Amino acid sequence: MKVLVVGANSDVSRELLNLFAAEGDDLILLSRDVENLKLLKKDIETRYEDVKVEVDYLDVTDKNSFNPIFDKFKEVDCLIYIAGYLGDNERALLDMEEAEKILNTNFTGAVLFINHFAMEFAKRGSGIIVGFSSVAGDRGKSSNFIYGSAKGGFSVYLQGLRNYLFKKGVKVLTVKPGFIATKMTENMVLPKALTASPQEVAKDVFRAIKKEKDIVYTKWFWKFIMLIIKLIPERIFKKMNM
Amino acid sequence: MRRKISGWGLYPEVEAEVFMVKKRDELMEKISSVQNIIARGLGRSYGDSSLNDHVLDFSKYDFFLGFDSEKGILKVTSGVTLDEILRFAIPRGFFLKITPGTKFVTVGGAIASNVHGKNHHREGSFSSCVKSFKIVVGDGEILECSREKNSDLFWYTFGGMGLTGVIIEAEIELKKINSVKIDYRGIKAENLDEVFKLFEENANYTYSVAWIDCLKGGKSLGRSILMLGEHADDGNLTLMDKKEIAVPFFFPSFVLNKMTVKAFNTLYYSKQIGKYSEKKMDFDKFFYPLDSILEWNKMYGRRGFFQYQFVLPEDRSFDGLKEILEEISGSGYGSFLAVLKLFGEEEAPFSFPMKGYTLALDFPLSEETLQLAEKLDKIVLKYGGRHYLSKDSRMSGDIFKEEYGESMKFFLKVKERYDPGEKFSSIQWRRLFK
Numbered sequence: 001m002k003v004l005v006v007g008a009n010s011d012v013s014r015e016l017l018n019l020f021a022a023e024g025d026d027l028i029l030l031s032r033d034v035e036n037l038k039l040l041k042k043d044i045e046t047r048y049e050d051v052k053v054e055v056d057y058l059d060v061t062d063k064n065s066f067n068p069i070f071d072k073f074k075e076v077d078c079l080i081y082i083a084g085y086l087g088d089n090e091r092a093l094l095d096m097e098e099a100e101k102i103l104n105t106n107f108t109g110a111v112l113f114i115n116h117f118a119m120e121f122a123k124r125g126s127g128i129i130v131g132f133s134s135v136a137g138d139r140g141k142s143s144n145f146i147y148g149s150a151k152g153g154f155s156v157y158l159q160g161l162r163n164y165l166f167k168k169g170v171k172v173l174t175v176k177p178g179f180i181a182t183k184m185t186e187n188m189v190l191p192k193a194l195t196a197s198p199q200e201v202a203k204d205v206f207r208a209i210k211k212e213k214d215i216v217y218t219k220w221f222w223k224f225i226m227l228i229i230k231l232i233p234e235r236i237f238k239k240m241n242m
Numbered sequence: 243m244r245r246k247i248s249g250w251g252l253y254p255e256v257e258a259e260v261f262m263v264k265k266r267d268e269l270m271e272k273i274s275s276v277q278n279i280i281a282r283g284l285g286r287s288y289g290d291s292s293l294n295d296h297v298l299d300f301s302k303y304d305f306f307l308g309f310d311s312e313k314g315i316l317k318v319t320s321g322v323t324l325d326e327i328l329r330f331a332i333p334r335g336f337f338l339k340i341t342p343g344t345k346f347v348t349v350g351g352a353i354a355s356n357v358h359g360k361n362h363h364r365e366g367s368f369s370s371c372v373k374s375f376k377i378v379v380g381d382g383e384i385l386e387c388s389r390e391k392n393s394d395l396f397w398y399t400f401g402g403m404g405l406t407g408v409i410i411e412a413e414i415e416l417k418k419i420n421s422v423k424i425d426y427r428g429i430k431a432e433n434l435d436e437v438f439k440l441f442e443e444n445a446n447y448t449y450s451v452a453w454i455d456c457l458k459g460g461k462s463l464g465r466s467i468l469m470l471g472e473h474a475d476d477g478n479l480t481l482m483d484k485k486e487i488a489v490p491f492f493f494p495s496f497v498l499n500k501m502t503v504k505a506f507n508t509l510y511y512s513k514q515i516g517k518y519s520e521k522k523m524d525f526d527k528f529f530y531p532l533d534s535i536l537e538w539n540k541m542y543g544r545r546g547f548f549q550y551q552f553v554l555p556e557d558r559s560f561d562g563l564k565e566i567l568e569e570i571s572g573s574g575y576g577s578f579l580a581v582l583k584l585f586g587e588e589e590a591p592f593s594f595p596m597k598g599y600t601l602a603l604d605f606p607l608s609e610e611t612l613q614l615a616e617k618l619d620k621i622v623l624k625y626g627g628r629h630y631l632s633k634d635s636r637m638s639g640d641i642f643k644e645e646y647g648e649s650m651k652f653f654l655k656v657k658e659r660y661d662p663g664e665k666f667s668s669i670q671w672r673r674l675f676k
């Protein structure tokens with residue numbers, strides 16, 4: 001299998017790549033920091049001699065840079081969109097650049113990039129698309145609703161896409177992590193019991209891909225936490241400090 | 243991010259700015275922008291060697307950079323752990339040439355402490371498997387070091403406790419094996435006299451170490467079990483998946499008192515029934531008996547503990563150890579784990595090992611045990627021995643300077659050459675070298 005990863009420098013991605021490589025899958029790594037991608041390539045090719053790794057520059061907020069990538073990488077079996085940008089909600093309310101970056105990285109860029117492969121996969125009648133959304137997209141809350149709304153939009157997109165591609169033999173997996181201890185959250189104090197390690201998330205996602213699941217929450221109990229949070233009536237929720 | 247950190251002994255604990263090293267350019271920028279920096283691996287050194295105002299955490303800087311399977315030479319970034327290397331190496335028929343008693347240490351930490359294993363008398367310390375490394379020195383330059391290139395910096399970085407600079411990459415040589423198993427042989431020794439004899443008689447074994455019951459005095463002073471090992475040769479190179487268990491909370495400090503230590507030691511000694519015992523053992527069990535219990539350091543309670551490890555010159559080892567063991571058994575503060583080992587010659591000039599016997603002990607932290615340690619310091623010094631910096635959190639600067647004497651002066655010259663502005667320092671540095 002050939003796996004293409006968008007945002008391959010993410011901490012979760014690194015763990016996921018190891019799982020694919022251990023099965024002998026070839027990998028295409030896309031992200032902005034190509035130097036770091038090259039380091040990852042070396043690492044994977046040393047640990048797994050029979051795996052071929054290609055790397056290339058991609059900025060998901062720049063749609064004009066997509067076409068060369070589409071032309072270069074034609075044979076892909078599994079597309080993983082893991083790029084994400086949390087940003088600063090307060091700043092995003094005042095600064096259009098920040099708001100746009102959050103929306104583009106987590107939603108617009110994702111839709112524009114995935115559309116191309118969705119159509120390719122549909123034509124061929126096979127393929128897997130994995131999108132990293134977030135529990136933050138399940139309900140808008142005051143602390144991160146710009147990011148949350150982008151992730152929410154992404155979740156809905158993936159949902160519709162799954163529906164659209166179902167008869168064409170293409171699988172779509174939505175990943176909804178809770179807290180993960182990665183560079184995205186390294187300056188935040190996270191509740192230990194609710195926080196997953198990148199390895200745990202990668203294992204959950206890998207298993208969900210193998211089992212052809214539609215949606216996976218990770219850690220698993222976030223499914224129930226979000227169920228409860230979604231049940232809180234809006235007139236109460238709006239008064240809560242979340 | 244600022245947070246509280248400590249070494250494995252949980253003492254001392256300090257607040258530091260911890261910078262996660264991920265990318266080389268970010269690292270270089272950090273080094274140029276602050277003073278009082280020290281590198282840190284997995285924090286398995288017991289004391290204050292990896293503590294400072296600014297700590298560069300290398301535990302996530304773990305990339306494999308290439309492997310020459312003909313020569314067995316592996317190139318890695320410095321945050322790669324020995325655990326990761328074993329997972330990689332064993333299925334390919336290779337093993338670490340030198341490994342300490344835990345596999346949860348980084349290559350950078352293994353170089354900086356110049357760690358030793360159960361085979362020091364035959365194969366030396368970690369320096370003997372390092373071909374070269376890259377290090378960032380005080381002015382931010384990256385220097386490549388080997389036996390041929392920048393050899394002064396190369397040699398004094400072993401045992402240099404991160405004070406010569408920040409290691410970013412290393413090339414290490416692995417050794418060939420043909421099994422994940424160890425052919426183990428255990429021999430009971432009635433006393434110190436006998437265990438010394440047994441060490442000498444069995445010097446041909448690649449691996450040897452003895453566990454000592456240090457609560458025993460009188461005729462049984464030095465009662466111990468000598469544990470010997472060789473790599474088996476059965477062609478089985480399959481790694482087993484193991485579950486680790488964690489000590490989930492701090493034990494209240496009364497759990498480990500004189501009585502429990504005594505009971506443990508008696509049990510341990512009687513576990514082996516006959517004089518000799520032979521079996522095939524998994525490598526993990528032989529080399530890393532404590533690694534299956536994650537965070538076992540919490541057993542000593544919140545106050546923490548300290549390790550006490552020293553070495554005495556071979557010709558004076560017997561008398562010195564006798565005096566020290568008498569002092570300990572007299573005090574009643576026996577140590578849970580007391581490990582005795584015979585070192586061979588040491589090639590690195592500023593490292594802990596020297597030809598002679600080394601003993602490592604654990605003590606829960608208290609006024610009484612700290613006083614006992616100070617008494618022991620004097621005996622170690624009297625016999626011309628020295629302490630291991632990776633385990634130390636409490637020795638005085640005066641003792642250290644006398645113990646390391648000339649070699650410390652040479653070390654300071656090298657440090658002055660490569661880090662004149664003292665960019666790199668640690669709490670241990672201020673405690674011992676100043």
Ligand SMILES: Cc1cc2nc3c(=O)[nH]c(=O)nc-3n(C[C@H](O)[C@H](O)[C@H](O)COP(=O)(O)OP(=O)(O)OC[C@H]3O[C@@H](n4cnc5c(N)ncnc54)[C@H](O)[C@@H]3O)c2cc1C
Pocket residue numbers: 250280281282283284285286287288291292300320321341342343344346347348349350351352354355356357358359402403404405407408409410532632633
């Ligand atoms: C259960 C247990 C058993 C042990 N058994 C042994 C044994 O048998 N033999 C033995 O020799 N030791 C032993 N040790 C000690 C341990 O091997 C050393 O302390 C080792 O250095 C720890 O490595 P670390 O990666 O955790 O480094 P840390 O503890 O984080 O740091 C140790 C030192 O290395 C320096 N350092 C770390 N990374 C770098 C870098 N990238 N560049 C420059 N300097 C760096 C630090 O500044 C510090 O001075 C044992 C420890 C434990 C907990």
Ligand SMILES: NC(=O)c1ccc[n+]([C@@H]2O[C@H](COP(=O)([O-])OP(=O)(O)OC[C@H]3O[C@@H](n4cnc5c(N)ncnc54)[C@H](OP(=O)(O)O)[C@@H]3O)[C@@H](O)[C@H]2O)c1
Pocket residue numbers: 006007008009010011012013030031032033034058059060061081082083084085086105132133134135176177178179180181182183184185
């Ligand atoms: N961490 C959490 O608690 C958490 C919780 C819920 C959901 N998630 C989601 O899970 C996914 C993985 O998270 P993570 O914590 O592993 O993230 P991370 O370590 O912060 O990595 C995100 C990666 O996205 C890439 N990226 C960012 N902007 C990009 C752009 N414009 N173009 C291309 N690549 C870009 C970055 O690589 P380059 O710098 O190389 O471009 C970065 O390495 C993300 O989608 C995140 O939103 C995370």
